[in-house]
Amino acid sequence: MAAVTEQTDNPTRLWGGRFAGSPAEALARLSVSVQFDWRLAPYDLAASRAHARVLAGAGLLDADELGRMLAALDDLEAACASGSFRPTVDDEDVHTALERGLLERLGALGGKLRAGRSRNDQVATDLRLYLRDHARGVAGRLVELADALTEQAARHVDTPAPGMTHLQHAQPVTFGHQLLAHVQPLLRDLDRLRDWDRRCAVSPLGAGALAGSSLPLDPIRVAKELGFEAAAPNSMDAVADRDFVAEFLFVTALIGVHLSRLGEELVLWTTQEFGWVELDDAFATGSSIMPQKKNADIAELARGKAGRLIGGLVTVLTMLKGLPLSYDRDMQEDKEPAFDAVDTLELVLPALAGMVSTMTVRVDRLAAAAPRGYTLATEIADWLVRRGVPFRDAHEITGQLVALCVARDCALDELTDGDLLAVSPALTPEVRDVLSVRSALAARTTPGSTGPGPVADQLAAAGDRLVAWREWASERVVPR
Ligand code: ARG
Numbered sequence: 001m002a003a004v005t006e007q008t009d010n011p012t013r014l015w016g017g018r019f020a021g022s023p024a025e026a027l028a029r030l031s032v033s034v035q036f037d038w039r040l041a042p043y044d045l046a047a048s049r050a051h052a053r054v055l056a057g058a059g060l061l062d063a064d065e066l067g068r069m070l071a072a073l074d075d076l077e078a079a080c081a082s083g084s085f086r087p088t089v090d091d092e093d094v095h096t097a098l099e100r101g102l103l104e105r106l107g108a109l110g111g112k113l114r115a116g117r118s119r120n121d122q123v124a125t126d127l128r129l130y131l132r133d134h135a136r137g138v139a140g141r142l143v144e145l146a147d148a149l150t151e152q153a154a155r156h157v158d159t160p161a162p163g164m165t166h167l168q169h170a171q172p173v174t175f176g177h178q179l180l181a182h183v184q185p186l187l188r189d190l191d192r193l194r195d196w197d198r199r200c201a202v203s204p205l206g207a208g209a210l211a212g213s214s215l216p217l218d219p220i221r222v223a224k225e226l227g228f229e230a231a232a233p234n235s236m237d238a239v240a241d242r243d244f245v246a247e248f249l250f251v252t253a254l255i256g257v258h259l260s261r262l263g264e265e266l267v268l269w270t271t272q273e274f275g276w277v278e279l280d281d282a283f284a285t286g287s288s289i290m291p292q293k294k295n296a297d298i299a300e301l302a303r304g305k306a307g308r309l310i311g312g313l314v315t316v317l318t319m320l321k322g323l324p325l326s327y328d329r330d331m332q333e334d335k336e337p338a339f340d341a342v343d344t345l346e347l348v349l350p351a352l353a354g355m356v357s358t359m360t361v362r363v364d365r366l367a368a369a370a371p372r373g374y375t376l377a378t379e380i381a382d383w384l385v386r387r388g389v390p391f392r393d394a395h396e397i398t399g400q401l402v403a404l405c406v407a408r409d410c411a412l413d414e415l416t417d418g419d420l421l422a423v424s425p426a427l428t429p430e431v432r433d434v435l436s437v438r439s440a441l442a443a444r445t446t447p448g449s450t451g452p453g454p455v456a457d458q459l460a461a462a463g464d465r466l467v468a469w470r471e472w473a474s475e476r477v478v479p480r
Contacts, residue, residue, distance in 0.1 A: 011090030012100035014119065033332050034087040036339060037094040043129035044098055044122060045077045046478045047205055050225040051117055058216040060116075065109055072105040094126070095119045116217045118209040120239040120327040125205045127335065129226060131248050132200055132477045134342045135193045140473035141349035142193075142255070143466055146186045148357035150462050153179040157459065158452040159363050160370035160437045161276070169373030172437045175276075175366055176459065177450040182265075183462050185258040190469045192251045200244040203228035207238035210326040227477050240326040242316065245334045249313040252341035256309030259348060263302035266355065270296045275365045280358035283351070298351045305344050312337030370437045374402050376412055379434040379443075380427075389426055397424040 023031075049070060056066040076098065079085035091097035102110035153176040163173030203226055206212065206219025212235040219231035232238035269277040279296060287293035315337045319330050377398050384394035400423045405412055413435040420427035433439060444451035448458070 011088075012096055012103065013092070014096050014099060014114070028090075028092075031092060031329070031332075032089070033093045033335070034091045034097055036336055037123075037126075038087050038097070039339065040094045040123075040126040040130055040335075041080050041098060042077065043126040043133070043478060044094055045073055045080070046129065047122060047125050047222075047226060048098070048102075048113060049073050050222045051205065052113060053225070054218045054222055055112070055115060055215075057218060057221070060215065061112060065112070068106060068109060069113065072102055072110070075105060076101045093119070093123075095122055116208060116213040116215040117205070118207075118239075120209050121204045121207040121235075123331075124207075124239055124241070125203060125226070127338065128200055128202075128204070128228075128244055129478050131244065131338060131342075132197055132227075135197055135200075135248065136473045136475055136477065138252070138255075138342060138345050138349070139190055139193050139469060141346060141353070142186050142190055143469050143473055145349050145353040145356065146183045146190075146462070146466055146469075148353040149179050149183045149186075150459060150466065152356060152359070152361065153177075153183070153455075154459055156361060156363070157455050158441070159361065159366055160441060161366040162369045162372060162375055163450065169369075169375050171378055172370045172375050172440050173450040174441055174452060174455050175361060175363075176452075177455045180455065180458050180462060182258070182262045185261075186255075187462065187465055187469075189251065189255045189258065190472075192254070194472060196244070196247050196251055198229070199247070201227075201229040202232050202238075203230070204232050204238035204241075207232060207235035210236050210239050236326040240323070242320055242331060242334050245338050246313065246316050246320065249309075249316055249337060249341055252345060253306070253309045253313045255345060256306035259352060260303040260306035262352065263296075263299035266299035266359075267296050267303070270294075270299075274369075276362055276369075278360040278362060279355065280360075283355040283358055296355075298355045302348050302352050305348050309341055309344060312341050367437070371411065374405065374412055376435055376437070376440055377402055379440050380412070380431060383431050383434045384424075384426055387426060397427065400424075401427075 052061065052066060052069045052073065055061045056063070061069060076085060079101065085101050087094070087097040088100075091100060099110065099114065102113060104110075156175040156179065159175040160172050161175040161178060162169040163171050163178065203219065203223035205222045205226070206217050223229070223231040232241075266277065268274050270279055279294060281294075283298055284294045285297040287295065316334055319333045323330055380401065381391065381394040381398045384397060385391050389397070401412060401415065401420070404419060404423065405415065408414075413432065417429045420429070420431065434443070441451050445453050447454055
């Protein structure tokens with residue numbers, strides 16, 4: 001919660017002319033949003049500067065008034081940043097608080113800025129600016145996690161590991177491939193953020209409460225000044241639309257799901273049973289009672305936070321469902337889930353990145369586990385196929401081999417030439433050539449497969465894309 005200071009004697013209110021009395025305490029307590037929307041202040045101030053210039057362009061502020069207005073806005077921004085100006089409990093929301101700040105600095109002139117503008121178009125503008133700005137912050141943290149994963153992957157381009165389906169050993173893979181399989185969803189998430197950002201780059205300012213303005217405003221100029229691509233084509237939609245919040249929350253929920261899947265794998269990998277990964281002390285936690293414990297709490301929290309990210313999306317979709325046009329106060333409920341999604345990811349992503357980049361991969365354990373569970377059975381079936389055996393029969397023959405091994409509790413390469421021939425005359429001793437993890441991996445040369453060659457290609461391509469994403473993440477959205 002923003003630091004809210006004590007009550008003032010004569011609260012600033014953006015409405016009240018037609019009201020004989022003050023709002024009831026219970027109403028004021030319910031409707032106040034400044035404790036969470038105060039973080040929109042820098043964006044509200046940026047929008048105010050643009051609006052002031054447009055008012056001047058329309059002849060509604062003279063040059064001197066514009067100069068004083070912009071200076072006061074700058075001063076107020078500095079005061080907000082330093083904390084010398086803070087919202088009070090009587091400021092209903094960020095817009096009210098900042099108007100009070102302006103009135104304190106300019107007297108009556110401060111009251112001119114509200115012309116042609118409503119909190120409805122203001123809040124929609126501010127939230128778009130905030131989310132566009134913070135989407136880049138989240139993208140930067142995503143890139144850091146993807147970097148950590150690709151750096152580990154680079155060390156394990158040819159480290160064999162047991163690839164799994166149904167959490168059962170399936171076929172050997174390279175561990176680098178598996179790590180990169182967690183990078184690909186993050187690259188898609190980055191794509192989704194930028195794609196969302198294009199649709200979000202529409203400015204509601206100028207819509208007023210819902211109908212536009214009778215004053216000669218310039219929504220296109222304001223849009224440009226605030227870094228938007230266009231001005232909203234429909235003033236009612238401009239103040240009613242929260243697609244950009246819902247879509248943003250879908251992207252963050254999906255990121256949460258991706259992190260939870262990575263988290264779950266890290267939890268498994270660090271168990272005694274797997275023992276694939278050893279965590280750095282700085283990124284593991286202990287137990288208050290069991291001195292030997294080293295827990296993967298970061299991975300568990302990453303897994304757990306997915307719930308609140310998904311919850312945020314559901315909150316906003318449910319809030320919007322069935323709302324009549326245009327603005328309804330229900331929409332004030334859009335902000336906390338959006339802010340929480342940003343805060344959550346800004347917490348989780350650096351911790352996960354640190355955990356991944358400092359973990360030690362146990363190559364010996366992975367290599368030993370790779371052939372376990374008859375993961376080379378498919379190699380035999382494919383070898384038979386290359387010799388002209390229909391896959392249906394090859395599958396059957398190999399299945400019988402596996403059954404024999406299970407009965408004898410031995411590995412596939414422990415069967416004798418006689419055992420092989422007894423199952424099928426097609427199983428000549430040359431089949432042994434494919435019964436090694438190395439050869440199984442080396443044979444996988446098609447694009448996107450797990451062989452060291454294609455994994456090296458994948459690594460290079462992911463690295464190139466991450467360089468480009470780092471650039472996007474460092475863009476500034478809101479010009480001064
Ligand atoms: N705090 C409000 C919100 O977040 C600002 C808009 C208020 N508009 C209104 N017509 N009461 O939605």
